[in-house]
Amino acid sequence: MTEQQQSWATADLYDEYEDRLQVGEPLFTHYGGQNYFCGPIATIKCFEDNSTVSELLGTPGNGQILVVDAGGSRRCAMLGDRLAQKAVDNGWAGVVMYGCIRDSAEIGQMPLGVLALATIPRKSIKKGIGESGIPVSFSGVMFRPGAWLYADPDGLVVADERIS
Numbered sequence: 001m002t003e004q005q006q007s008w009a010t011a012d013l014y015d016e017y018e019d020r021l022q023v024g025e026p027l028f029t030h031y032g033g034q035n036y037f038c039g040p041i042a043t044i045k046c047f048e049d050n051s052t053v054s055e056l057l058g059t060p061g062n063g064q065i066l067v068v069d070a071g072g073s074r075r076c077a078m079l080g081d082r083l084a085q086k087a088v089d090n091g092w093a094g095v096v097m098y099g100c101i102r103d104s105a106e107i108g109q110m111p112l113g114v115l116a117l118a119t120i121p122r123k124s125i126k127k128g129i130g131e132s133g134i135p136v137s138f139s140g141v142m143f144r145p146g147a148w149l150y151a152d153p154d155g156l157v158v159a160d161e162r163i164s
Helices: 011-022 051-057 082-089
Strands: 021-023 036-045 066-068 092-102 112-119 136-138 142-143 148-152 155-159
Touching: 011 021, 011 082, 011 148, 011 155, 021 142, 036 051, 051 066, 051 082, 066 136, 066 142, 082 092, 092 148, 092 155
Parallel strands: 036 066, 066 092, 092 112
Antiparallel strands: 021 155, 036 148, 136 142, 148 155
């Protein structure tokens, strides 16, 4: 969904669907070229190893949002410009990273929503350690595969199903 096609705002969704939404704590900064993005959630849990992130972003995204529980680590980047381009090429709508990214200037030019805690130049290790398709929890939200995430400049909200 492009920002021109966007017909919702998280504040309006909250006003209308308060009892059906989880609201993320304000931990994240927008780094991608899309400040409004939504879609069904896919999940990964990994720590300082982005191998699973790379694997999943190499598959068809079909408008999904990859939610990565990277343990809140600020010691290395779990997403850079190459993986972000892979996400764009494979049709992912966005990435929510409970951790850091790098190559933020390049990512900011891509048609991809990216929320992360911070930026850092250090890359992650690659040992193939991580789990996908499981519920993950951070920022006061339980992110379940298949639930819907909506993000805009005001923050993010999650619903069990599509609401807009």
